[in-house]
């Protein structure tokens with residue numbers, strides 16, 4: 001049986017207390033949210049924190065709300081809450097679509113949105129979703145609060161821009177008029193990690209694409225993003241030709257490698273096909289005006 005190395009446990013009741021504990025306990029301490037990524041890593045001895053700081057009682061980070069033109073999602077929102085949120089789905093159906101395909105109910109009941117983003121696993125679905133939506137990440141720590149575009153939050157596989165005394169507190173997603181979104185994933189069996197997946201967000205104003213986001217999962221795209229493909233869509237009418245060209249660019253500019261889930265060329269093929277489908281579906285969705 002695999003067991004973690006010994007560790008101390010402290011429970012925080014507020015965000016301020018959690019940050020104070022991180023500072024007091026130093027860089028060998030880690031926050032634990034749902035524990036679905038951290039505990040397996042501790043059991044495999046891939047992580048050996050000396051102190052775990054439990055943030056599960058931080059109700060102040062558990063909300064999904066609209067504030068002005070922004071959808072705000074607290075870091076402690078569980079996957080299942082985002083999956084079932086009518087508010088999130090009203091503006092961005094991509095959330096429910098992606099969440100329905102993340103793991104299984106056990107993981108979704110406990111795992112958090114913040115934990116997913118901080119784990120920064122290249123095969124993690126929500127990082128691609130929030131990248132497609134061009135979200136901002138809000139971080140709190142000993143030196144105050146800061147905001148980062150998601151493209152600057154993930155610094156590489158399993159690494160983020162968080163300092164040891166910092167906590168991800170919120171994800172801010174701009175609300176956009178005339179915008180559709182969609183998520184397409186291929187997995188070996190229900191509940192598995194993606195072989196490849198694609199999230200899209202497209203805004204059309206006066207018949208032309210004015211904003212586009214394409215997030216890629218499990219194919220080692222830079223910052224989970226297909227930037228060349230996004231740029232190719234801007235100013236174009238939403239035609240089949242534009243979609244096909246963007247899909248081809250997304251497939252060309254990602255970096256998949258062969259593993260037990262499939263060879264490289266198969267994963268590139270999936271990216272191309274899933275990008276076409278996700279862009280087409282996003283473009284066919286009409287969403288509410290944002291005031």
Ligand SMILES: Cc1cc2nc3c(=O)[nH]c(=O)nc-3n(C[C@H](O)[C@H](O)[C@H](O)COP(=O)(O)OP(=O)(O)OC[C@H]3O[C@@H](n4cnc5c(N)ncnc54)[C@H](O)[C@@H]3O)c2cc1C
Pocket residue numbers: 030031032033034035036037038039075076101102103104107110111112113114115116118119123124125126162166167168169191192193194
């Ligand atoms: C069987 C299984 C199948 C899975 N399948 C999928 C899948 O198909 N798709 C997918 O995307 N994911 C999948 N996952 C991953 C799952 O989504 C994550 O494990 C989970 O969401 C992580 O959240 P958590 O709250 O459990 O994080 P934890 O395990 O508690 O923490 C993960 C890391 O983030 C840090 N952390 C957590 N919260 C914060 C915070 N607010 N601020 C700073 N640091 C923080 C922790 O210190 C730790 O380093 C699967 C997991 C399992 C166990």
